[in-house]
Amino acid sequence: MTEIYPLAVPKGRKLKCEVCDAPAERMCAACTVTYYCGIAHQRADWVSIHEKICQLLIPLRTTMPFYNSEEERRHGREQLLQRQKHLIELCYKVAQKYLFEGKHEESVPAALHSLRFRTNVYGLNSVQLVPAYLLLSEASIGLGHVVQAEEYLSQAQWTVLKSTDCNNEIQSLMHRNLGLLYTAKEEYEEARYHLANDVTEIWHTYLDQHVQNQLSARKQPADILAKELENDTGLDEAQEAEAVHILETILEIRENTGKEKPASILFILKTVAILHYLMMNISKAHELAVKAYLLSKELPNKEDVTEALRDLLGLIASKDPVTLKAAKFFAGQGQ
Incomplete structure (x- = not known):
């Protein structure tokens, strides 16, 4: 476990927990760019994904260096974008692996990271956010948090409805998760409809x-x-x-x-x-x-x-x- 220290919050700067968005009181001492509301969420994030991405977060959450030319700046932005896309896929695959192993609680922080990086890269209304919403929904179903699962699924559905670029794979994932939700609620007719x-x-x-x-x-x-x-x-x-x-x-x-x-x-x-x-x-x-x-x-x-x-x-x-x-x-x- 990474050593942790009380967080001295700079005046006027609001820092939020990486896991729950509550006001942060601690930070990771290894990367110094990740914050938590308390030790429980820091440990949960470390076990789930942070140990794997701790040092990868530093260049993403620190000020970009000074560049001498527009070409260097463009190259720097491209590198930053590629790092974020790499983290999107890494966090997604880790969360997915935990789900396959039945480790629903461990999957949540990794899925949240994937959602956060997707939002940074593609924006709040992009269909690219849907796979992360669906991971979080499935993890919630596994944890017995049906209401939370429905909220994530509603966000996914709303995003899909607003999108003109939703492929068959995402539609299939959406129906599968709705099927899982209705199965958890023992509403088998609805589940059967979605798992067509x-x-x-x-x-x-x-x-x-x-x-x-x-x-x-x-x-x-x-x-x-x-x-x-x-x-x-x-x-x-x-x-x-x-x-x-x-x-x-x-x-x-x-x-x-x-x-x-x-x-x-x-x-x-x-x-x-x-x-x-x-x-x-x-x-x-x-x-x-x-x-x-x-x-x-x-x-x-x-x-x-x-x-x-x-x-x-x-x-x-x-x-x-x-x-x-x-x-x-x-x-x-x-x-």
Whole structure:
């Protein structure tokens, strides 16, 4: 922990806490440009993000040096902008990682930093602020602070409504967070609306292509087969965690909504099973694929669906001999 000292506030200068915006009484002794209302928030910020960015904040929060020419000044401003953009992404990724790990409290200071730097770079009304609002909303949901989550989501929605430059990714994130909020409030109909079918279909199309590639590769010569059957989602660790989170949330909603048809539940079960298989979570993939296979027996015109699930179970078994016997059993059911 960085050593801290009582803060001597210069006359006429109002300093605010980095975490809550309350009047500051302490400062970080290492960078001397970051202030806190008390030791609790200083510790929270240090654990979350400040340890990683302490020295990076100094050039951003001190007076720019004197430059001899306009070219030097322009270069200095560009460097300052790049530093802020770097911190936007660093703080965002750290906050996101904490959320994926279920560490909601630790994610908040990092998300607040990302929001603050976004505001400095893009302005108060920019759609670029929305991802940070959504992180803060999700962290609030995880902490059980539903009212606070609704406030962040309202800010995000209002920003999106005023923007003419909102891409599909941000819209998808918005709907996902609204789905999480309504799930937390046990309002499953609203949650189902926001976690719409097209989200599952997009993921299924993307993930199933990897499975089809592996099934095709099985027909290749042995020297090619080993390489082709290597599991890879094509996603980084954060994206994989995001996919698991959203798809399992949709699955939970569909399983808890009485109006859902077996076909809809089966579709998401298969999608999540494929994702876990590609991530080499073999036991989880097998569990979900078996559940989907048994559910497929309830469907009319089930042959194509059942065959696809037997193929998936065969791939899963190829990665783990323990599941091989079960896969052979399901293969035999189709004969």
